[in-house]
Amino acid sequence: MQNFTGVGVSPGRIIGSVRQMPKPISEPPAGERLTAATTPEAATAELRTASKVVQTELQRRAEAATGASKSVLEATALMATDPMLIKAAVKLIVTGTSAERAIWESGASVAEMLHNLGGYMAERATDVLDVRARIVAELRGVTAPGIPQSDEPFVLVAEDLAPADTATLDPNKVLALVTSGGGPQSHTAIIARALGLPAVVAAVGVDALTDGTEVYVDGAAGTLQVDPGDEQRTAVTAWEHVAASLSVFDGTGTTADGHLVPLLANVGGAADAVKAAAAGAEGVGLLRTEFCFLERDTEPTIDEQVVAYRGVFDAFPGKKVVVRTLDAGADKPLPFLTDSTEPNPSLGVRGYRTDLTSPGVLKRQLTAIATAAAASTAVVWVMAPMIATVDEAADFAAMCRVAGLKTPGVMVEVPSAALRSASILTEAEFVSLGTNDLTQYTMAADRQLGTLAALNSPWQPAVLQLIQLTVAGSIAEGHNKPVGVCGEAAADPVLAVVLVGLGVNTLSMTARSMSAVGAVLKSVTLERARELAQIAVSARNSDEARTRVRAELPILEELGL
Amino acid sequence: MSERKATIASRVGLHARPASIFAAAVGELPLEVTISLETDPAEDAMDASSILSLMSLGAANGDVVVLRAEGDGADAALDSLVKILETDLDAE
8 A cells, every 4th residue: 555644734534536636737848849740830720729729618617707706717718819929929830939839938928028017917927827828738638737627526636736726626526635745834725724625735746646546535644545445444434423523613612621712713704704603703813804805906995895894793793803904915916005026025015014015005994994893793803914013013003093993903923023022012902923924934934835844834843932922922011912823823723722821812713623623622721731832842843842742632533633 | 091099997997807898899890900009109009809918008097099990890890999998897
């Protein structure tokens, strides 16, 4: 039996057959010529046929899509046969260049032109490159890039998934996600947890599996086995029983000895909020407001924003809802706010910093939040992302007060904010740790890079120590100002225990994780959680921290987590 | 040669959805239609059926563009295209 080991990022055990994500289309070699048997006229005709086929396929997908993705697909379909793209390619074919190479070069120059125009156009450059890859795939007679189509549900195996792929992923067709690249905080991991799909990332070698191979995936252990036997089938059945019992959260996050740790939900809109409330969430610990802004060319009006926020507040009457102000930039660019030509967007004008370059957007957003809050009974807190200094925290708090928002807080994602939390908390009423960015900035490791998956773990003792320092800052400040966690770390039931032991007051996560986190938390006393936190912080590295804490929690084995 | 001027009515300018709708409408005509900004010389005019050309034109809300076409039915065709440009397509 062949085994592969990676990092388990979303629990669950299933058996299913593999479908590989098609390989990215390789670049046709520079200088590739038409074969002797092919005339330029024949190659031109082939190119036109291929581009028409791609257009028809994209139009078909546009018809099935709705909203913003529909209009993007419609525009992309038009690009496939666009005279500017095709004419430039035909000119190259006439000089003897192969059709594949010709469309490749033509697409590159069009994409560069759009990129140079900046903003919204620069984002469309990606669409041109996607169209180009599809045309080359059609010319070569290979599968087009994108999530495979299949009638039977399958285990999706890929190098890594991009946000665009995950948006088209049908959770009824995909049983589990396994990637050879990606890290514990990559998009693959985030989407898998949100959809409740078992997932393993950074499993080197899985790209060699052939389509149709039957495999067993354990998303907690981080393993994949080829040709599963009776032992694995039993494990799947056992998991199905556990999953049924784990699907319910009773609505109170607490340790075994009654120390309350409210479990809150991370939501990205009203539909999410309604689901989270039904799943027992004690409030919202992170409302991502980007949902109002993404896929738009211009800023939404205050009235539009008020309606959108009201939808979330009304799902939690009398409960806490923490709103994060717009967090654009880096992996979430917005045409009217962020500069896509920055050489290093993660360290660029993103989050709260966009107020420097586009003043007014944040002020209007705070007005909209305050208006929506005044009309609802939800207890609305507001926090800014990417705060690095006490002055920024003070400025943000002042803006909130002007808007009439009484509980301003900040995210702790930049190590400087963790180190200076005592001073920051003299200005802010609370802090919330964004562990995904805090980890990438502490370890100087890009979240999306599979090769750096080990560095990019929130189990890194350095990250845990920064969390400990943030809590110590709150104690030093002296007014019991709350420290929460709203990153992916809170969704890991084992790490959640460690966070509580470090002194974190609330945990906010994707609603699906609340039952597992609640069950494990309930099995330990606060004193025990503190001991486990100490073990984790004093570990030599992230693996040791995780392994040693897991070994102290027998309930994990029982629950298959 | 027929010629018409049109003021871009779409709030986002002539890209995204408005550009798709306009390029598709030009593509259905049996004529070659060019488009240029009013401020640009006629020889810089681009193929109006190309969404990529339209996007690179960068016509914003309120900009005036010039449409040109030759042949039978050019006048009627251009009139219909002006109507498309002078409607806020993004609002629909």
